[in-house]
Amino acid sequence: MNQNWHGTLIRHLLLLVTGCLLVGLISGYYGWSLAIGLAFYLGWTLKQLLRLHEWLRQHKPDEAPPDGYGLWGEVFDSIYHLQRRDQRVRGRLQAVIDRVQESTAALKDAVIMLDSDGNLEWWNLAAETLLGLKTPQDSGQPVTNLVRHPRFKEYFEQGNYGEPLDIPSPVNDHLRIQLYITRYGNNEHLMLVRDVTRIHQLEQMRKDFIANVSHELRTPLTVICGYLETLLDNVDDVNPRWKRPLSQMQQQGERMQTLLNDLLLLAKLEATDYPSDNQPVAIDSLLRSIKSDAQALSGQRNQTITLDVEADCALKGSEAELRSAFSNLVFNAVKYTPDGGSVRIRxxxxxxxxxLSVQDSGVGIDNKHLPRLTERFYRVDSSRNASTGGTGLGLAIVKHVLLRHRARLEISSVLGHGSTFTCHFAPGQVTKPQPKTLID
Structure with a gap:
C-alpha cells in the first residue's frame, strides 16, 4: 500500500470518528455512536471485499473490475491498470509468437517441437508434407509412433544427436529426409527435417559411377595382369632387359586391383544399412588370425606385435566385414611403425x-588431420601412401563397417609418440560366443 492509500485511509477514519463524536455530542451516547459508525464502516469494507472476491472468481477474460468509492475505488482502479498492462504485454508476446509461427510456416524445412517424453507439441506446415503429420489429431502423440522407421526409433531413443540421420520419408519412399534433433529447455526436443532427395540422388549417382567404373575396369585389368605374369615367367626367352619394366607394370597392376577391390567393397558396404550375415562372431579367434597375418606382413622388421584379449564375448555382425575393418587397422599400424617398434592389439x-584398440609406436599424426582421416583418398602425406602401397580407402572402409555394426571409431595420436585407433561397440552388439561342437 503506497503513501496515497495510507493518507486516504487515515482521512476516512478521522472523518468517521469525527462524525461519530458529533452524533454522540448531540445524542449524548458517545460509545454507541462510535461503535455503530465503526460497524457500518466494517460492513461496507466487507461488502467491497466480497465484490472483489466475486469478481476474481467469476470474471471473464479482459472483464474490468467493479466500480468503487474511496479507498476501494483506488484498489479497483489499480487492479484495472494492472489488467490493462498485462493485456498489452500478452498482446506483444502473442504478436511475437504469431510472427515466429508465420516465419516457420513459410520454411521449406520442417520444424517440430517435442516435449521431454518425445510427444508432439507443435509443428509447421512443412512437417505435414515431409512427415505426414496431421493437425490436430496427432498433437500429443509420441513421434516414434508416427515416424516408424527402425533407424529413427533407435536414433531417438539413444539420445546421441551429434550427427544427423538420413531416412526415407514416411509419406513417400522416393523422398529422402535428414533429421536434426536439439535439446532445449527442460529436456525438450526441437526437431528439424530437411528434404535432401536431390543431394541423395547426386550421392547415389557418384556411388553408382564409381561402382560401375570399378566393375568395368576389373576384367581388363585382370587380363592385363595375367599376361604380365605370363611374360614375367618367360622373360628370359623374350628379352632379359624387359624383366624390370614388366615387374614394375605388374606391381602397379596389383596396386590398381587392390584399389578397385576397395572401391567395390565400399560400394557394397554403402548399399545396405545392416550386414546380411548377422551372426555371432568369435572375436578372440578372429584377432589371433589377424595377428598371425600381421606378423607375416612385418617380416624381418623386428617389430613386437602383442594381443591382449580381456573378454570372452562375441559381436553380432558379419565376420568378413569385421575382419576387413580390424585387419585394416592392424596392418596400417604395422606399415607405419618403424623397424623395431611395437603394435599392441587389445x-x-x-x-x-x-x-578394440590398436596402438602403435609410429611417427604419429598431427591433430589437424584427425577429423578427415576416414574420408576417401585423404592423404596425411602422399609420400607415405606411395611408399606403403596404401589406397587411401582403408579407414573409410573401417568407418562404414563400424557404422553398419552400430559402432564408432575414436582416433588419438601424438606426433612422435604413435597413434591409437579404438572401435567402440554398443552393448546391443555384444553377445555370448557360440559353444563349440565336438565332431566325432
Missing part, C-alpha cells in the same frame, strides 16, 4: 559395450 568389454 580387446575388452565393460558396461559401455565392447572395445
Amino acid at each position: 580387446w575388452w568389454a565393460d558396461s559401455a559395450g565392447a572395445h
Whole structure:
C-alpha cells in the first residue's frame, strides 16, 4: 500500500470518528455512536471485499473490475491498470509468437517441437508434407509412433544427436529426409527435417559411377595382369632387359586391383544399412588370425606385435566385414611403425559395450588431420601412401563397417609418440560366443 492509500485511509477514519463524536455530542451516547459508525464502516469494507472476491472468481477474460468509492475505488482502479498492462504485454508476446509461427510456416524445412517424453507439441506446415503429420489429431502423440522407421526409433531413443540421420520419408519412399534433433529447455526436443532427395540422388549417382567404373575396369585389368605374369615367367626367352619394366607394370597392376577391390567393397558396404550375415562372431579367434597375418606382413622388421584379449564375448555382425575393418587397422599400424617398434592389439568389454584398440609406436599424426582421416583418398602425406602401397580407402572402409555394426571409431595420436585407433561397440552388439561342437 503506497503513501496515497495510507493518507486516504487515515482521512476516512478521522472523518468517521469525527462524525461519530458529533452524533454522540448531540445524542449524548458517545460509545454507541462510535461503535455503530465503526460497524457500518466494517460492513461496507466487507461488502467491497466480497465484490472483489466475486469478481476474481467469476470474471471473464479482459472483464474490468467493479466500480468503487474511496479507498476501494483506488484498489479497483489499480487492479484495472494492472489488467490493462498485462493485456498489452500478452498482446506483444502473442504478436511475437504469431510472427515466429508465420516465419516457420513459410520454411521449406520442417520444424517440430517435442516435449521431454518425445510427444508432439507443435509443428509447421512443412512437417505435414515431409512427415505426414496431421493437425490436430496427432498433437500429443509420441513421434516414434508416427515416424516408424527402425533407424529413427533407435536414433531417438539413444539420445546421441551429434550427427544427423538420413531416412526415407514416411509419406513417400522416393523422398529422402535428414533429421536434426536439439535439446532445449527442460529436456525438450526441437526437431528439424530437411528434404535432401536431390543431394541423395547426386550421392547415389557418384556411388553408382564409381561402382560401375570399378566393375568395368576389373576384367581388363585382370587380363592385363595375367599376361604380365605370363611374360614375367618367360622373360628370359623374350628379352632379359624387359624383366624390370614388366615387374614394375605388374606391381602397379596389383596396386590398381587392390584399389578397385576397395572401391567395390565400399560400394557394397554403402548399399545396405545392416550386414546380411548377422551372426555371432568369435572375436578372440578372429584377432589371433589377424595377428598371425600381421606378423607375416612385418617380416624381418623386428617389430613386437602383442594381443591382449580381456573378454570372452562375441559381436553380432558379419565376420568378413569385421575382419576387413580390424585387419585394416592392424596392418596400417604395422606399415607405419618403424623397424623395431611395437603394435599392441587389445580387446575388452565393460558396461559401455565392447572395445578394440590398436596402438602403435609410429611417427604419429598431427591433430589437424584427425577429423578427415576416414574420408576417401585423404592423404596425411602422399609420400607415405606411395611408399606403403596404401589406397587411401582403408579407414573409410573401417568407418562404414563400424557404422553398419552400430559402432564408432575414436582416433588419438601424438606426433612422435604413435597413434591409437579404438572401435567402440554398443552393448546391443555384444553377445555370448557360440559353444563349440565336438565332431566325432
